[in-house]
Amino acid sequence: MSRVSIPDIYEAYEDGEPLTMLTAYDAPIARQVDAGGVDMILVGDSAGHNHHGYDDTLPLTLEEALSNTAAVDRAVENAMVIGDLPFLTYGTSLEESVENAGRFIKEAGADAVKLETAPGGETTIEIVDRLTELGVPVQGHVGLTPQRLRQIGGGYVQGRGHDSSATVDALVETAERLADAGVFSLVLEAVTEETGKRVTEAVDVPTIGIGAGRYVDGQVLVTTDLLGLGGESYRLSKQYADLDATIHDAVEEYVTDVRNGNFPTRENAYDPID
Numbered sequence: 001m002s003r004v005s006i007p008d009i010y011e012a013y014e015d016g017e018p019l020t021m022l023t024a025y026d027a028p029i030a031r032q033v034d035a036g037g038v039d040m041i042l043v044g045d046s047a048g049h050n051h052h053g054y055d056d057t058l059p060l061t062l063e064e065a066l067s068n069t070a071a072v073d074r075a076v077e078n079a080m081v082i083g084d085l086p087f088l089t090y091g092t093s094l095e096e097s098v099e100n101a102g103r104f105i106k107e108a109g110a111d112a113v114k115l116e117t118a119p120g121g122e123t124t125i126e127i128v129d130r131l132t133e134l135g136v137p138v139q140g141h142v143g144l145t146p147q148r149l150r151q152i153g154g155g156y157v158q159g160r161g162h163d164s165s166a167t168v169d170a171l172v173e174t175a176e177r178l179a180d181a182g183v184f185s186l187v188l189e190a191v192t193e194e195t196g197k198r199v200t201e202a203v204d205v206p207t208i209g210i211g212a213g214r215y216v217d218g219q220v221l222v223t224t225d226l227l228g229l230g231g232e233s234y235r236l237s238k239q240y241a242d243l244d245a246t247i248h249d250a251v252e253e254y255v256t257d258v259r260n261g262n263f264p265t266r267e268n269a270y271d272p273i274d
Contacts, residue, residue, distance in 0.1 A: 003111060006112075006184050019039050021041070040080045047065070069083040083112070085104070113136060116146070121174065139184065142199070143159070143190055158171060175199045189209075190210070191211070196216045211236025228240075228242040
């Protein structure tokens with residue numbers, strides 16, 4: 001069976017079928033996410049804090065992102081794999097941006113790339129236009145753009161039109177320009193529900209929300225948040241499991257068994273001598 005393609009995404013979109021996307025950063029999780037039936041797997045720069053232990057997304061390097069993407073690629077059979085370009089791996093020049101994005105396709109096996117765009121982001125829109133011209137599928141990302149947190153001062157909900165929150169009109173215009181530049185879908189992160197609805201109505205590409213409310217074409221979550229694995233809960237997310245507790249209990253039981261002589265047993269030995 002081949003992976004989900006852009007025509008598959010559009011067929012579901014045109015049929016009104018909600019699209020699903022989750023993150024993965026390594027082969028074991030990617031294999032399970034893929035088996036669960038999601039349409040797309042994002043190898044997000046959220047690996048910075050959820051996989052590599054950084055404070056946020058910004059320190060993630062291109063080589064780390066490529067390695068993560070290649071690991072996911074090797075494990076996935078069905079879902080579309082999307083590589084997320086890290087901070088300052090695009091935008092410094094058009095040539096470097098295209099080269100770095102191309103490495104996700106040529107070296108890491110990604111089916112598409114994603115990059116963030118600030119409101120009115122001329123440079124990023126030009127990059128999207130060039131990439132799609134060259135045959136690199138691009139997923140856009142507007143709303144809260146975590147790579148700009150130093151600039152805007154924190155994780156502010158976008159679409160409120162005050163302080164560090166862009167206006168709805170600015171986000172709609174940016175989304176429209178990205179659609180015109182050729183993105184095949186748009187992630188809308190941490191925006192008001194009105195913003196999610198207006199962007200979805202304004203563009204003819206699927207919108208994938210994370211904290212964007214109910215009036216979008218699909219949803220994405222960070223898998224570690226969904227699994228309750230090593231992180232705090234967020235209003236925009238939903239925790240479907242508590243792996244922190246499961247892992248803690250399993251490790252505690254293992255330590256107790258070893259210390260009490262209950263592991264290993266005869267059944268765990270090769271050629272036992274008694």
